[in-house]
Amino acid sequence: MTTTQTAMEGVAGKALPVVVGKSDTKPTWCPGCGDYGVVAAVERALKTLAIPSHEVFIVSGIGCSSNLPHFLSSYGFHSIHGRALPVASGAKLANHALTVIATGGDGDGYGIGGGHFIHSMRRNLDITYIVMNNEIYGLTTGQASPTSEMGHKTKSTPLGVIERPINPIALALAAGATYVSRGFSGDVKHLGDLIANGIKHRGFSLVDVLSPCVTYNKINTFDYFRQRLYKLEGSAHDPSNLVSAFEKAQEWGPKIPIGLFYQTDRPTYEELEPALRNGPLVQQPGGLRGKEHLLDEFV
Amino acid sequence: MTSFPDLGIRVGGAAGDGIATLGESFARLFTRNGYHAYGHTAYQSVIRGGHVWFHARGSAERAWSLGDGIDILYAYNEQTAEIHAPFLRKGGVLVHDPEKFKFPADRMPAGTRLVPVPALEMSRKYASDPILSGSAGMGAITFLAGFPFETLVGILKDNFGTKKQEILDQNLGTAEAGYKYVKERERPVERAFSPNRGAEKLLITGNQAIAMGAAAAGCQFLAQYPMTPASTVMHWMADHASSLGIVVKQAEDELAAINMAIGASHAGVRAMTATSGGGFSLMVEALGMAGMTETPLVVVNSQRTGPSTGLPTKTEQGDLDLMLGAGQGDFPRAILAPGDVSEAYHSTMEAFRLAEDWQTPVLLASDFGLSENFQSADRSDFPMDFVPPHLYAQAPPTTPGGFRRYMHTPSGVSPRAFPGQKGFNFVAGSDEHDEFGHLISDVKVGVPPAIEERRHMMEKRMRKLDGMRNAMKAPDLEGPANAQLTIVAWGSTAGAVRDALRELNSDGSKVNFLHISRVYPVKSIEVAKALVHTPKTLLVEANYTAKLGGLIRKETGIDLPNRLLKYDGEPFHPAEIVERARGVLAAGGH
Ligand SMILES: Cc1ncc(C[n+]2csc(CCOP(=O)(O)OP(=O)(O)O)c2C)c(N)n1
Ligand code: SF4
Numbered sequence: 001m002t003t004t005q006t007a008m009e010g011v012a013g014k015a016l017p018v019v020v021g022k023s024d025t026k027p028t029w030c031p032g033c034g035d036y037g038v039v040a041a042v043e044r045a046l047k048t049l050a051i052p053s054h055e056v057f058i059v060s061g062i063g064c065s066s067n068l069p070h071f072l073s074s075y076g077f078h079s080i081h082g083r084a085l086p087v088a089s090g091a092k093l094a095n096h097a098l099t100v101i102a103t104g105g106d107g108d109g110y111g112i113g114g115g116h117f118i119h120s121m122r123r124n125l126d127i128t129y130i131v132m133n134n135e136i137y138g139l140t141t142g143q144a145s146p147t148s149e150m151g152h153k154t155k156s157t158p159l160g161v162i163e164r165p166i167n168p169i170a171l172a173l174a175a176g177a178t179y180v181s182r183g184f185s186g187d188v189k190h191l192g193d194l195i196a197n198g199i200k201h202r203g204f205s206l207v208d209v210l211s212p213c214v215t216y217n218k219i220n221t222f223d224y225f226r227q228r229l230y231k232l233e234g235s236a237h238d239p240s241n242l243v244s245a246f247e248k249a250q251e252w253g254p255k256i257p258i259g260l261f262y263q264t265d266r267p268t269y270e271e272l273e274p275a276l277r278n279g280p281l282v283q284q285p286g287g288l289r290g291k292e293h294l295l296d297e298f299v
Numbered sequence: 300m301t302s303f304p305d306l307g308i309r310v311g312g313a314a315g316d317g318i319a320t321l322g323e324s325f326a327r328l329f330t331r332n333g334y335h336a337y338g339h340t341a342y343q344s345v346i347r348g349g350h351v352w353f354h355a356r357g358s359a360e361r362a363w364s365l366g367d368g369i370d371i372l373y374a375y376n377e378q379t380a381e382i383h384a385p386f387l388r389k390g391g392v393l394v395h396d397p398e399k400f401k402f403p404a405d406r407m408p409a410g411t412r413l414v415p416v417p418a419l420e421m422s423r424k425y426a427s428d429p430i431l432s433g434s435a436g437m438g439a440i441t442f443l444a445g446f447p448f449e450t451l452v453g454i455l456k457d458n459f460g461t462k463k464q465e466i467l468d469q470n471l472g473t474a475e476a477g478y479k480y481v482k483e484r485e486r487p488v489e490r491a492f493s494p495n496r497g498a499e500k501l502l503i504t505g506n507q508a509i510a511m512g513a514a515a516a517g518c519q520f521l522a523q524y525p526m527t528p529a530s531t532v533m534h535w536m537a538d539h540a541s542s543l544g545i546v547v548k549q550a551e552d553e554l555a556a557i558n559m560a561i562g563a564s565h566a567g568v569r570a571m572t573a574t575s576g577g578g579f580s581l582m583v584e585a586l587g588m589a590g591m592t593e594t595p596l597v598v599v600n601s602q603r604t605g606p607s608t609g610l611p612t613k614t615e616q617g618d619l620d621l622m623l624g625a626g627q628g629d630f631p632r633a634i635l636a637p638g639d640v641s642e643a644y645h646s647t648m649e650a651f652r653l654a655e656d657w658q659t660p661v662l663l664a665s666d667f668g669l670s671e672n673f674q675s676a677d678r679s680d681f682p683m684d685f686v687p688p689h690l691y692a693q694a695p696p697t698t699p700g701g702f703r704r705y706m707h708t709p710s711g712v713s714p715r716a717f718p719g720q721k722g723f724n725f726v727a728g729s730d731e732h733d734e735f736g737h738l739i740s741d742v743k744v745g746v747p748p749a750i751e752e753r754r755h756m757m758e759k760r761m762r763k764l765d766g767m768r769n770a771m772k773a774p775d776l777e778g779p780a781n782a783q784l785t786i787v788a789w790g791s792t793a794g795a796v797r798d799a800l801r802e803l804n805s806d807g808s809k810v811n812f813l814h815i816s817r818v819y820p821v822k823s824i825e826v827a828k829a830l831v832h833t834p835k836t837l838l839v840e841a842n843y844t845a846k847l848g849g850l851i852r853k854e855t856g857i858d859l860p861n862r863l864l865k866y867d868g869e870p871f872h873p874a875e876i877v878e879r880a881r882g883v884l885a886a887g888g889h
């Protein structure tokens with residue numbers, strides 16, 4: 001079902017598609033790009049959860065990955081580089097009945113938007129954040145990203161990267177995220193489950209997705225990951241154990257874990273915000289009619 | 300120089316002495332006796348020490364600015380006496396505690412006198428904390444200004460009402476001792492007021508008026524990062540957020556603040572952010588996104604002295620070019636610049652109306668002087684009868700062939716829908732897009748249909764600028780028509796100009812004032828008409844490069860050669876405008 005068809009049928013009064021599907025905009029990613037697997041997994045997760053498409057709001061930043069909202073039939077906002085999380089946060093605070101998903105790339109979320117990343121996690125708004133981590137700047141044609149590994153030769157680092165990559169999982173654990181996971185765009189079913197569980201989770205969910213850029217990253221390829229990945233679900237790891245989660249977060253090399261690192265229950269920001277106790281802001285009346293007593297404080 | 304009752308009380312000391320509270324209380328002596336008042340706060344970017352002062356001016360007529368003279372100077376330390384005593388007017392007094400310092404009588408201006416008050420000694424009877432001695436000074440000054448002790452009792456009760464009874468009693472006792480002490484020994488100053496002139500007035504800052512105006516307009520979301528002199532917008536909102544149902548979000552930085560406000564507005568609530576120049580600089584990119592996604596947004600930029608961190612606690616009107624040019628490319632915006640607290644309230648409401656009607660960002664330009672200084676006002680200045688339409692409850696209009704969020708219309712304004720509303724799903728984007736919101740920036744870009752679409756989208760958005768210009772009121776020409784001289788100013792500089800105008804016109808001259816409180820889009824024709832019909836002009840601005848003058852020249856071709864520019868961070872005094880205006884009037888040519 002497409003975005004425009006959705007609206008058309010709404011106009012014509014016909015039955016509306018209940019869940020999010022593909023839009024009439026075809027993805028413009030390079031053939032073989034990892035992000036195809038991510039959009040498929042998001043679609044799959046939203047179908048599983050059967051959330052009406054008009055109640056889903058997907059916000060992205062700028063980058064190849066950030067084009068994702070255009071390819072699905074929900075509401076979307078394709079914002080500016082690095083600002084997906086604050087835009088998503090504002091929308092969630094305005095209408096917390098929405099299912100709000102933020103998406104983007106590793107540069108978008110861990111680089112230029114890094115400050116928002118940390119603060120969004122300690123804030124614990126009920127937002128699911130999906131980062132398509134290809135360890136490179138795709139859209140700008142292959143410069144180093146905050147997750148590019150030491151020694152990686154890119155257009156901006158012809159002699160190799162000489163700073164340590166960010167560890168998004170460890171950072172998320174330290175910053176207080178209440179759902180911390182990593183998926184792989186080569187395993188859509190597993191990724192779809194991680195995303196669905198992240199959406200169901202009350203609070204901020206991180207889904208870091210190893211999503212290869214087949215054009216500009218010749219190191220971290222599908223094969224690279226297929227040889228190294230293993231699933232936490234089959235291991236002895238207990239996702240309620242923060243210390244164990246930190247240990248698993250340090251694993252990167254011959255073996256790389258994917259799955260749920262950590263999940264905990266903490267009140268969400270919107271639950272603690274007094275102005276939202278009567279329901280979503282969009283449902284509340286505004287204005288100061290009849291509130292002339294406010295002037296008394298100025299006498 | 301004024302012909303009506305006018306009295307200036309100035310108190311100065313170090314940060315931590317409680318000077319602002321004393322000053323505000325002096326301003327309330329005036330407003331509670333029915334006088335107009337203006338409270339100028341001068342502090343430094345330090346929490347303790349340094350030199351801070353507060354000037355409370357009371358007046359039988361509207362006190363538009365801090366005025367020109369001091370009648371009662373309350374000096375907490377010698378530095379205050381040294382800096383401010385030279386500005387005492389004839390018949391004025393210097394109040395000080397001889398235990399703190401002694402001031403030689405021969406350093407006092409002619410016709411003024413010293414009033415020693417043993418404030419510390421009086422306070423010691425109650426407590427060891429020297430902060431209490433301020434109440435003795437307050438008592439003394441209440442008498443010297445001509446007001447009854449009861450006015451001060453009311454003020455102290457309000458100041459300390461939430462504290463322990465013991466604290467209030469200590470302050471009342473000390474204040475009474477101070478009052479009695481000077482009553483037995485001194486007479487009130489020459490310009491002393493008579494009490495109970497009329498109904499009590501309100502005393503409010505520009506930022507309080509802005510915050511309240513936003514709430515009155517239906518704002519339900521404020522995201523902000525602290526920065527002087529904008530922070531008190533957030534303070535008022537935060538104090539009332541839970542009872543008014545407003546979400547106040549202190550963001551991690553100004554980038555987050557403006558983007559959160561955009562997200563909230565896009566989702567269907569009226570949203571605002573407030574900052575000063577440094578924070579506004581960080582907001583520039585997102586401002587363009589609000590323009591591109593056609594998201595209504597109100598941004599308060601309370602200017603302080605730049606460049607860079609500048610003088611954080613001083614005033615300037617240096618950000619006009621920044622506000623005009625903020626953001627790459629062209630998109631419609633409006634800039635409003637209220638001149639006083641009542642205008643601050645109404646301009647904020649207007650900003651929300653414009654933002655919503657034209658689906659674009661609107662900037663509200665304030666500055667330290669308007670934001671943080673106190674002005675008296677009447678309850679009728681802040682009407683609260685407006686009922687903001689409920690955005691989310693309205694069904695969006697249907698459009699042909701699906702939901703065209705960015706439909707081409709004659710006005711350029713397209714139908715809005717909010718996430719959550721069934722049947723209108725669309726994707727908004729900061730990239731150039733077509734009527735449905737689909738990108739035309741990647742695979743379609745440069746291909747003929749997309750080239751045409753881009754041109755149409757640009758024209759659609761920019762039509763809104765013309766629409767706003769037509770919808771906005773022309774600037775007011777205050778004072779007599781057919782004047783010999785027209786003073787031109789914007790924003791809070793209006794205060795000192797209005798005071799100056801009263802003085803200038805009192806001797807038979809004819810001077811009027813073109814107050815540009817709606818800075819952009821410029822009502823070029825109306826501004827040009829006002830300026831070509833006047834023999835002489837004087838531009839008054841608080842910046843180095845005459846930014847309003849530049850805008851007027853660009854939009855009307857008219858040059859305003861006579862300029863009074865100030866960039867030392869200090870407020871305009873009416874007297875300096877009067878002097879300059881008289882000079883222009885006396886000179887030949889234009
Ligand atoms: C403020 C700003 N700086 C720089 C850019 C240029 N830019 C666009 S996308 C991008 C990086 C993209 O990398 P990433 O976020 O990892 O997304 P990917 O393309 O790899 O999916 C940059 C630097 C921009 N659009 N805005
Ligand atoms: S450049 Fe890389 S990230 Fe971008 S679309 Fe192509 S493969 Fe995907």
Ligand SMILES: [Mg+2]
Pocket residue numbers: 063105106107132133134135136137138145
């Ligand atoms: Mg990337």
